[in-house]
């Protein structure tokens with residue numbers, strides 16, 4: 037226990053960037069060395085103007101429309117989240133007002149009322165309407181026009197804010213059967229070879245992205261996208277590639293790199309490379325596969341390096357690179373600068389040239405010329421800033437190890453939670469918790485990497501459909517990207533190793549403006565970890581206990597307050 041606590045002390049002791057260097061799964065030295073070698077001589081882009089991006093700056097009008105727009109989204113919980121978003125939007129308006137002082141911040145249509153305002157092709161708009169997508173989210177409003185202008189981007193916005201459609205829609209505008217007919221390519225959309233490669237760190241996330249593409253493409257066109265995830269039958273994937281000639285492939289780094297190395301996947305002519313959960317993909321675990329992907333996708337054989345054949349700098353690809361995550365450590369910013377062509381940082385209500393982002397010079401959201409003069413300024417050195425949905429409620433509860441499952445049971449009943457995701461760190465103990473919950477009459481199931489692919493997808497299906505599985509007990513496998521809209525409670529039965537892991541776990545609830553609760557169940561000596569997380573994430577995490585079927589907040593001076 038002492039060792040565990042001291043390990044956490046070290047892990048939580050610094051800012052996120054240095055923190056991640058300490059973790060074996062986040063060692064990015066290979067990446068840094070590549071980046072350092074190129075950045076000093078990378079061409080300095082000219083400061084863009086709103087006109088250069090062709091963004092219109094009608095933010096003031098749009099701000100008024102925003103309340104209506106949010107009403108269209110339907111639920112009262114969405115409105116409450118979006119009220120917060122509205123406040124942020126007002127800041128953006130102020131920023132736009134002082135844009136001359138600070139040209140790095142772009143004015144963008146942050147509150148588009150419909151997808152058609154964003155320059156998407158007619159066929160795509162029709163499909164979106166059929167699937168019930170009428171109003172873009174803030175990050176979609178900012179990202180779609182930027183990507184359509186051919187800029188490389190990092191898309192950073194909180195979990196569940198719709199980042200997948202933010203890159204999927206501009207890709208489908210240019211690639212495949214729904215694209216703008218003036219875009220490059222043949223009219224059947226299938227003869228151009230692979231035009232977009234989307235990489236995700238897990239099989240589950242890869243499959244989820246494929247389903248999102250299929251949903252928008254519709255039944256008739258769904259063969260335009262092909263999944264290439266690990267764990268699935270490789271020869272079947274190869275056959276499908278040959279037979280269907282998809283325009284888009286979505287997969288895990290290992291399988292994409294494997295097929296590419298075997299000459300079964302030709303991506304040299306590719307126009308888009310998306311790294312979804314980019315900070316995870318650039319971790320030590322994936323370094324070899326990612327190296328191959330970054331070197332090959334969009335690199336036409338024999339294409340000359342514009343900076344000269346003898347340059348020591350790796351050649352830049354012709355592709356457009358899109359990097360996505362709720363958490364963006366500075367290592368990712370450096371990587372994007374190195375690989376990207378004048379890349380932009382796109383957030384829910386701001387678009388800035390990445391050149392202007394540095395760990396020591398924070399991006400100043402207010403538009404003031406002096407970052408230090410503004411309390412709203414933020415910096416990407418804190419990778420978890422603005423990574424969590426504002427509507428989430430965070431609690432922690434102190435108990436003994438042997439009472440953790442009982443506390444979990446009482447929490448589920450107190451909140452009457454219907455879709456619960458419980459995170460643990462060790463698979464063996466995870467099975468034990470499932471057993472204990474079942475023994476207490478709560479339907480539970482385990483989900484982790486040791487299960488076969490069939491068991492994994494069956495469990496996930498049972499959980500998503502509701503009824504059969506109420507509590508999904510899982511590990512880090514499910515922390516990234518898993519989208520179960522109804523998930524109303526996330527529980528950390530073991531504490532996450534750092535604020536980045538906390539953010540991704542917590543983000544499984546409160547998706548797209550819904551309400552959600554996150555409870556961390558810890559032992560007394562771990563309370564300092566909760567305080568540290570609170571500080572790093574910039575959110576209140578309230579101490580609570582469960583008594584007589586209610587969640588009771590414990591005030592500093594041990595006063596008890598009923599909140600439910």
Ligand SMILES: Nc1ncnc2c1ncn2[C@@H]1O[C@H](COP(=O)(O)OP(=O)(O)OP(=O)(O)O)[C@@H](O)[C@H]1O
Nearest residue numbers: 171172173195196197198199200201362517519548
């Ligand atoms: N404009 C929209 N209108 C309605 N629903 C949307 C819209 N955009 C996205 N969604 C839905 O919102 C949910 C969350 O989106 P998505 O998974 O892309 O979030 P995310 O920001 O990528 O989250 P994470 O960081 O956890 O991966 C999905 O079910 C998606 O279909």
